[in-house]
Amino acid sequence: MKRTDYINWDEYFMGIALLTAMRSKDPSSQVGACIVSPENKILSLGYNGMPIGCDDDAMPWEREGEPLNTKYMYVCHAELNAILNSAHNNLKGARVYVTLFPCNECTKAIIQSGIAEVVYYSDKYHDTDSSVAARFMFQKAGVRLTPYQPSGRKAELEL
Numbered sequence: 001m002k003r004t005d006y007i008n009w010d011e012y013f014m015g016i017a018l019l020t021a022m023r024s025k026d027p028s029s030q031v032g033a034c035i036v037s038p039e040n041k042i043l044s045l046g047y048n049g050m051p052i053g054c055d056d057d058a059m060p061w062e063r064e065g066e067p068l069n070t071k072y073m074y075v076c077h078a079e080l081n082a083i084l085n086s087a088h089n090n091l092k093g094a095r096v097y098v099t100l101f102p103c104n105e106c107t108k109a110i111i112q113s114g115i116a117e118v119v120y121y122s123d124k125y126h127d128t129d130s131s132v133a134a135r136f137m138f139q140k141a142g143v144r145l146t147p148y149q150p151s152g153r154k155a156e157l158e159l
């Protein structure tokens with residue numbers, strides 16, 4: 001008889017997004033994104049990091065200070081990286097699993113790429129202007145927003 005306690009698709013793809021986030025060098029928020037086709041095939045992955053060629057050790061990771069000395073000017077967001085990494089895939093009708101609700105800039109890229117659903121984990125910036133604008137755009141564009149329901153199942157990795 002087959003085993004029945006296997007993880008479902010949402011656990012699987014959010015788990016991969018969480019694992020992908022672990023590649024991030026950002027000291028405060030590590031973000032992962034996993035784009036999946038309607039047939040449940042993984043199309044692309046991304047995490048927040050500095051642009052290619054920009055040495056992580058030479059870039060600022062601060063949140064505060066003179067704007068040019070903060071990470072915000074430079075870091076490429078997880079969702080944008082995932083979309084750019086998927087250059088050869090058609091994202092129309094895809095879902096994106098994100099560990100953090102997308103900012104307004106990633107929202108534009110998600111909408112333009114044809115992604116139809118966002119499954120998100122943390123929504124810690126829910127009340128910021130960026131999140132308000134993001135929800136406004138998603139709603140106008142008809143992109144479905146689905147909060148991830150944690151199953152409570154723990155995954156243990158020995159790496």
Ligand SMILES: O=c1ccn([C@H]2C[C@H](O)[C@@H](COP(=O)(O)O)O2)c(=O)[nH]1
Pocket residue numbers: 026028029030031047048049063071075076077078079100101102103104106
């Ligand atoms: O849509 C988003 C929003 C943010 N990120 C990244 C960008 C930064 O590296 C962190 C946020 O840092 P805080 O210190 O929490 O402000 O998250 C992203 O990848 N996607």
Ligand SMILES: [Zn+2]
Pocket residue numbers: 077078079102103104105106107
């Ligand atoms: Zn973003």
